Amino acid sequence: MLSPIYPNEARGNRRIGAVTSVRRIPIDSVSIGDERDLYTLPSVTETMRLHEYQAKELFADAGIPVPDSQRATSSDEVLTAVEDIGYPAAIKAQVHVGGRGKAGGIKIAGDKQEAKAYAEEILGMEIKGYTVNSVLVEASVDFENELYIGITMDRSSGKPVAMVSTEGGVDIESVAAETPDAIAREHIDPVFGLHPYQARRAVYDAGVPSDVASDVAHILSTLYTQYESADASEIEINPVMITTDRDVVAADAVMNIDEDALFRQPELASMEDTAAGDDLEIKADEYGFDYVRLDGDVGIIGNGAGLVMTTLDLVDYYGGSPANFLDIGGGAKAERVANALDMVFTDDNVDAIVFNIFGGITRGDEVATGINEALEKFDTIPKDVVVRLAGTNAEEGMEILNTDRVEVEATLEDAVEQAVINAQEVHQ
Amino acid sequence: MSIFVDDETRVVVQGITGGEGKFHTSEMITYGTNVVAGAVPGRGGDEINGVPVYNTVDAAVRTEDANAAVVFVPPRFASDAIFEALDADLELVVAITEGIPTQDMTKVHQRLSEVDTRLIGPNCPGIITPGQTKLGILPGNIFEPGSVGLVSRSGTLTYQVVSNLTDRDIGQTTAIGIGGDPIVGTSFIDTLDAFESDPHTEAVVMCGEIGGEDEEQAAAFITEQMDTPVAGFIAGRTAPPGKRMGHAGAIVSGSGTGTAESKINALTDADVPVGNTPDEVAEYIESFL
Numbered sequence: 189m190l191s192p193i194y195p196n197e198a199r200g201n202r203r204i205g206a207v208t209s210v211r212r213i214p215i216d217s218v219s220i221g222d223e224r225d226l227y228t229l230p231s232v233t234e235t236m237r238l239h240e241y242q243a244k245e246l247f248a249d250a251g252i253p254v255p256d257s258q259r260a261t262s263s264d265e266v267l268t269a270v271e272d273i274g275y276p277a278a279i280k281a282q283v284h285v286g287g288r289g290k291a292g293g294i295k296i297a298g299d300k301q302e303a304k305a306y307a308e309e310i311l312g313m314e315i316k317g318y319t320v321n322s323v324l325v326e327a328s329v330d331f332e333n334e335l336y337i338g339i340t341m342d343r344s345s346g347k348p349v350a351m352v353s354t355e356g357g358v359d360i361e362s363v364a365a366e367t368p369d370a371i372a373r374e375h376i377d378p379v380f381g382l383h384p385y386q387a388r389r390a391v392y393d394a395g396v397p398s399d400v401a402s403d404v405a406h407i408l409s410t411l412y413t414q415y416e417s418a419d420a421s422e423i424e425i426n427p428v429m430i431t432t433d434r435d436v437v438a439a440d441a442v443m444n445i446d447e448d449a450l451f452r453q454p455e456l457a458s459m460e461d462t463a464a465g466d467d468l469e470i471k472a473d474e475y476g477f478d479y480v481r482l483d484g485d486v487g488i489i490g491n492g493a494g495l496v497m498t499t500l501d502l503v504d505y506y507g508g509s510p511a512n513f514l515d516i517g518g519g520a521k522a523e524r525v526a527n528a529l530d531m532v533f534t535d536d537n538v539d540a541i542v543f544n545i546f547g548g549i550t551r552g553d554e555v556a557t558g559i560n561e562a563l564e565k566f567d568t569i570p571k572d573v574v575v576r577l578a579g580t581n582a583e584e585g586m587e588i589l590n591t592d593r594v595e596v597e598a599t600l601e602d603a604v605e606q607a608v609i610n611a612q613e614v615h616q
Numbered sequence: 617m618s619i620f621v622d623d624e625t626r627v628v629v630q631g632i633t634g635g636e637g638k639f640h641t642s643e644m645i646t647y648g649t650n651v652v653a654g655a656v657p658g659r660g661g662d663e664i665n666g667v668p669v670y671n672t673v674d675a676a677v678r679t680e681d682a683n684a685a686v687v688f689v690p691p692r693f694a695s696d697a698i699f700e701a702l703d704a705d706l707e708l709v710v711a712i713t714e715g716i717p718t719q720d721m722t723k724v725h726q727r728l729s730e731v732d733t734r735l736i737g738p739n740c741p742g743i744i745t746p747g748q749t750k751l752g753i754l755p756g757n758i759f760e761p762g763s764v765g766l767v768s769r770s771g772t773l774t775y776q777v778v779s780n781l782t783d784r785d786i787g788q789t790t791a792i793g794i795g796g797d798p799i800v801g802t803s804f805i806d807t808l809d810a811f812e813s814d815p816h817t818e819a820v821v822m823c824g825e826i827g828g829e830d831e832e833q834a835a836a837f838i839t840e841q842m843d844t845p846v847a848g849f850i851a852g853r854t855a856p857p858g859k860r861m862g863h864a865g866a867i868v869s870g871s872g873t874g875t876a877e878s879k880i881n882a883l884t885d886a887d888v889p890v891g892n893t894p895d896e897v898a899e900y901i902e903s904f905l
Contacts, residue, residue: 235860341718343798343828343865346725378722419719449717451692478862482854493796493862494770494825497851498894501876504854505892513855515862518753518771546775548741548755579775580755600776601893 235421236445239282241324242459243441246418247425250410254438257326266307267300269325275299276328279306281313281320284461291315296328317466329437334427335396336360337408338442339376339415341422348376348415350386350408352394356427370394382412403436404428418456419449468512468535475527477514484509486611487538487571489528491516491550499544499604508608511538519549525558533562533570540610541573542603543594552577552585560590569593572610576603617816618745618790619765619807620708620734621684625749628653628673628682628706630689630697632664636712637688640753641665644686647756649749652680655700673697677704684708686742686751694738695720702731710751711738711801721799728801735801739863741771741793754791762787764901765811765844767804768823769796769830769863773851773894777821780898786905789817796863798827804834812842819845819904821897822888826852827866827874835882847900848883848890850876 238246241259248254258269259282270277281293288294293315297303303325313320334356342349353371355363363370372393374386387405396404407428415423424442431437450457462470472479478493482500486508490496493515500510512535516528532541545555555577563569573594577585589596595610597603627644631637632654642665645651651667653676660671670676673685685706689697694713701709702724716738728735736743742752747761758775760782768774771793778791789811794802804822811817824831831850838846853876855861857868868874880890891897 341722341798344833346722346799348722378719378726416719419717421718446718448691448715449719452717480859480861482856490772492770492772493866494768494773494823494851495776497770497825497855497861497866498773498776498849500855501851501853502893510854513859513861546772546779548771548775549753578779579758599895601895 236447236450236456236460237284238443238445238456238459239284239322239461240280240441241282241322243443244324244438246414246443247438247441250414252407252410252425252438253436254441255327255329257324259322260307260325261311261322263304263307263311266303266311266323266325270297270300270303273325273327275303277303278324278326278328279303279310280324280326281310281315282322282324283315283318283320285316285318288315293320329429329439330432331429332432333397333430335394335404335430336363336371336424336426337404337411337428338422338424338426339412339420340424342375345375347378348412350374350376350382350390350412352390352396352404352408354395360424360426376412381416382409384409387412397430399434400430400436407436407438414443418443419446419453420444421446468531471531472514475524475531477516477528477531479515480513482510482512483537484511485537485539485614486607487511487514487532487535487541488544489514489516489532489541490544491518491520491546495544495546499542499600502601502604503542503608506605506608508604508611511535516550520554520558522554522558522561525555526562529559529562529573530565538571539614540607541571542607543573543575544600544603545577545579547577547579547582550580552579552581552583553588556585556588559594560588563590563593572607574603574607574610576600617814618748619810619814619817620736620790620792621743621745621749621751623648623650623748625684625708625751626650626652626680626682627751628655628676628680628685629667630655630673630685630687630701632656632667632669632688633659633662634688634690638664640688640712641667643753643756644750647750649751652682653677655685673700673704677706682706684710684751687711687713687738689713691715691717695724698724698735698738699727702727702733702735706733708734708736708751709801710736710740710742712740712742712752713737714739716797718797718799721797725799725801734806736792737795737800739797740795740800741774743790743792745790746788752793754793758782759791760787763789763816763818763905765789765807765814765817765820766791766823767807767811767820768793769825769865770823770851773823773849777823777849777894777897780895781821781901784898784902786898786901789814796825796865798865804830805837808834808837808842808846812844817844819847819901821849821901822846823849823851823897824879825850825863825866826855826861826868826876826879827863829874831879832882835879835886835888838888839886845904846888847897847904848888849894849897850879850883850890852876
């Protein structure tokens with residue numbers, strides 16, 4: 189079988205534990221225009237995503253075989269690369285967003301003309317709001333089988349788990365859902381690491397052809413070493429291709445790093461593509477907010493993940509639609525509060541804002557001062573703000589708060605309901 | 617009565633000389649917590665808020681007879697601090713620190729299976745038995761002694777629900793934030809089990825959120841093992857798949873696990889009413905009492 193493209197790539201970059209839709213696609217029918225809309229997430233809290241080309245460089249350095257490839261940032265570079273690599277070659281957009289295949293971000297060039305055309309088309313294109321700044325030019329591989337191997341954290345056991353399946357090239361979550369027995373799993377003792385016998389057992393249990401079993405087991409062991417030494421949260425090769433020459437090659441690479449561990453991973457930290465987000469997400473990153481952009485029109489600011497999520501849910505419950513998740517964290521001072529409000533004011537999708545604080549270590553007086561500061565910059569308040577202050581120093585906060593310029597509600601429920609009404613009034 | 621902590625609990629604060637550690641030690645003492653020692657390497661012999669500081673947890677425990685520790689140590693040193701506390705034969709360790717690398721926590725988790733010490737957290741607000749003691753950063757003034765147990769993965773959501781309870785004159789036996797990280801020391805089930813055994817806890821509030829399967833497992837436990845009535849709340853109904861909602865653990869995966877819907881269904885099947893709003897939860901609890 190000749191692979192014109194790595195099948196899962198046509199469906200975009202994905203990772204375990206985070207896929208919006210699962211639909212099994214026969215490998216033969218895979219095309220670039222695949223309908224799958226896989227999630228991936230830009231600048232997610234707590235996880236730093238590496239681009240495919242970066243992960244592949246790390247894999248190659250560790251001794252995992254990868255296809256010939258070169259990263260290119262201009263169509264000239266693409267042409268130089270493709271001359272080295274040969275035709276047909278895949279030109280793959282390097283963006284932190286799912287569904288890049290579907291969006292036209294992956295093409296197969298059969299000759300120079302195509303390579304030039306596709307390079308010009310893909311470089312600079314926007315995929316879901318993210319500009320493609322570079323592509324990976326990669327050799328096609330003639331393959332007979334596709335495997336999945338990956339390592340992730342199993343929350344219920346508190347241990348990393350290694351997974352191997354011969355159902356590679358498709359989304360592992362759909363395999364897990366439809367034929368769970370097709371995935372061999374080995375829980376890993378974090379103190380001892382993945383024992384070689386465990387790697388072998390996983391590979392044999394999964395039914396990997398015996399002539400390549402030891403090669404695959406070796407890749408799995410190397411992958412765990414990478415997982416551990418890089419403080420990865422997920423690491424995945426899907427597919428591992430068994431070529432017609434019975435070689436084993438990593439045709440894809442997903443590697444996400446635990447953001448909490450970046451302090452001891454300076455080299456990986458420097459690989460972060462900080463431009464890979466939309467403006468508000470980049471800004472939120474600078475301010476150190478936990479921020480997620482959503483589709484609605486009610487802006488939400490609060491303290492503490494659980495309470496902010498609850499505020500989002502209540503907006504929905506009262507018939508509105510949340511525009512974002514913004515957690516200012518614990519113990520925020522006035523400046524941080526003002527930054528949060530500034531940020532949400534600049535979001536064009538937001539028609540009304542609810543600011544909900546239940547102070548534990550966050551103090552109501554700091555919050556009120558911050559809100560006043562943010563509002564002072566405007567003659568007319570750009571969007572209605574409803575404030576609810578409770579907990580530590582809430583009374584002091586209420587004395588400070590400029591209540592001529594914001595609405596105040598005593599309970600969470602009332603504050604949310606009012607913000608939803610305010611947003612609806614903007615529409616009318 | 618209470619679970620895990622009471623006015624007999626003797627606390628050593630790890631990281632007592634840091635900003636957070638110092639401030640919350642003073643808050644804990646004001647609340648009535650027996651803070652008997654601090655532990656900070658190189659600061660042995662100092663005194664913070666009248667509390668003697670030791671270089672090691674071991675020395676603090678031996679000298680002051682502590683049986684619990686609260687960890688306010690920065691993330692990069694926090695797992696070492698937890699290991700040190702686990703090595704000192706304490707009954708309870710409460711880790712407040714947010715942002716501990718996950719792979720550090722997998723090693724801590726492994727160690728927990730070898731010792732008798734209970735770990736609460738990390739990335740949690742701590743535990744409070746109103747009127748007796750608090751270990752952590754929860755604002756004491758919103759709690760009232762009473763007969764309702766509360767367990768939550770989130771700090772501020774705990775405060776919200778407690779204020780809804782207190783507004784209805786419903787007090788608490790013990791309230792626990794178990795933490796928002798993927799790997800934590802104490803689960804919902806551990807806590808529900810303890811509440812079930814506590815004769816003074818007449819009803820329990822369980823506040824979950826998206827991510828993982830702890831709530832589903834807790835629902836099965838409630839069906840099989842509990843007579844005490846439970847009311848629930850699940851945060852994150854509107855969270856789209858793949859987006860982490862602040863907490864590292866709060867993420868809906870693609871295979872349908874971790875969704876609010878799955879948790880709400882599991883709880884409903886276990887005859888646990890789930891509130892649409894925090895106040896509805898308080899209303900359910902009121903109906904139980």
